[in-house]
Amino acid sequence: MKDIISRDFLIDPEITSSCLYLGDWPISRVFLKNNAYFPWLILVPRIENIREIDDIPQKARYQLMDEISQLCSITRSYFQPDKLNIAYLGNKVNQLHIHIVARFLEDILWPEGIWQPAQPTACYDNLKLTTLLSDLRTKILS
Amino acid sequence: MKDIISRDFLIDPEITSSCLYLGDWPISRVFLKNNAYFPWLILVPRIENIREIDDIPQKARYQLMDEISQLCSITRSYFQPDKLNIAYLGNKVNQLHIHIVARFLEDILWPEGIWQPAQPTACYDNLKLTTLLSDLRTKILS
Numbered sequence: 001m002k003d004i005i006s007r008d009f010l011i012d013p014e015i016t017s018s019c020l021y022l023g024d025w026p027i028s029r030v031f032l033k034n035n036a037y038f039p040w041l042i043l044v045p046r047i048e049n050i051r052e053i054d055d056i057p058q059k060a061r062y063q064l065m066d067e068i069s070q071l072c073s074i075t076r077s078y079f080q081p082d083k084l085n086i087a088y089l090g091n092k093v094n095q096l097h098i099h100i101v102a103r104f105l106e107d108i109l110w111p112e113g114i115w116q117p118a119q120p121t122a123c124y125d126n127l128k129l130t131t132l133l134s135d136l137r138t139k140i141l142s
Numbered sequence: 143m144k145d146i147i148s149r150d151f152l153i154d155p156e157i158t159s160s161c162l163y164l165g166d167w168p169i170s171r172v173f174l175k176n177n178a179y180f181p182w183l184i185l186v187p188r189i190e191n192i193r194e195i196d197d198i199p200q201k202a203r204y205q206l207m208d209e210i211s212q213l214c215s216i217t218r219s220y221f222q223p224d225k226l227n228i229a230y231l232g233n234k235v236n237q238l239h240i241h242i243v244a245r246f247l248e249d250i251l252w253p254e255g256i257w258q259p260a261q262p263t264a265c266y267d268n269l270k271l272t273t274l275l276s277d278l279r280t281k282i283l284s
Contacts, residue, residue: 052226053207054214065195065207072196084194087229091245091253103233111233115255 001026004060009046012095020133023140027063028098030071030140032132036124038114039079039102041071041136050096053088068098074139075102082110089115143168146202151188154237162275165282169205170240172213172282174274178266180256181221181244183213183278192238195230206240213242216281224252231257 011029019031019042027047033040045064050056056064072084081102088098101114108120124132153171161173161184169189175182187206192198198206214226223244230240243256250262266274 052214052218053228054211054218056211058208058211061207061211062204065203066200069196069198069200069203072194076194076196083231083233085229085231085233086195087227087231087255089225089227089229089255091225091227091255112259113229113231113233113255113257116258117254 001060001063004057005046006048009048011044012093012097014093015042015044015095015097020129022133022136025067025070025140027060028067032136034123034129036122036128037108037120039075039081041075041100043067043071043098043100045096045098047096051090051094052096055096064098068100071100071140074136075100078135078139085114087113087115143202143205146199147188148190151190153186154235154239156235157184157186157237157239162271164275164278167209167212167282169202170209174278175241176265176271178264178270179250179262181217181223183217183242185209185213185240185242187238187240189238193232193236194238197238210240210242213282216278217242217244220277220281227256229255229257 015031019033022030022032027045028043029046031042033042047056053061075084079102082105083103085101085103086099088096090096103110157173161175164172164174169187170185171188173184175184189198195203217226221244224247225245227243227245232238245252
């Protein structure tokens with residue numbers, strides 16, 4: 001994958017300002033969204049100038065699919081959600097990024113989607129965030 | 143893929159009641175959602191008892207990624223949208239299915255997600271629907 005990964009790749013400031021860095025995989029940079037209402041992970045493929053999945057060469061798409069699947073498995077085993085919601089939207093942030101959100105029957109928006117104008121937002125408290133970052137970084141780098 | 147495709151596979155009635163059949167690919171059955179507000183395609187992997195992407199064996203996941211990418215390309219070339227929105231949600235319909243929705247800067251919900259309680263719904267008129275089905279079936283089966 002090294003031939004298509006950009007060394008000077010920049011993450012959109014909308015993502016870096018609302019998320020915390022967890023680690024790098026062969027294609028993606030992995031983030032935790034700082035929103036205590038939903039366990040929410042984001043993958044950003046480190047490839048320049050792509051907006052849609054079919055802009056990515058096939059081999060890199062397969063690797064991205066592996067990374068989506070791996071992050072789904074980590075999210076399921078760690079958070080034990082009732083359902084995952086996965087989305088590639090990009091209406092507001094141009095850079096291609098993939099949301100993986102753990103949903104629960106008792107969460108504040110179940111069973112609706114979370115991408116709506118009235119999306120509830122609250123940062124994690126610092127103790128919880130420290131634990132989450134440590135645990136998730138260990139799983140992502142293992 | 144024949145070893146994991148179920149011959150007796152049933153599509154959830156929530157999908158069949160709101161969508162029209164377009165064709166079968168090696169993994170997926172492809173549908174057009176009958177909602178004139180958004181060009182909206184749905185892929186249903188014909189595998190029993192899967193709810194999440196990481197329940198699918200790797201080889202079949204790669205094939206599914208190819209089919210998602212192919213349907214993205216067809217949707218982009220036919221509808222010329224400003225953005226695609228792709229989502230695997232499954233909060234209301236248990237069966238794993240993938241939405242590919244063509245979004246436009248002037249559509250009724252832009253730039254918000256379309257999966258919200260107040261989602262606008264209207265059937266295509268019959269002439270438009272006939273053209274869409276004919277054109278999309280040709281592209282999907284070619």
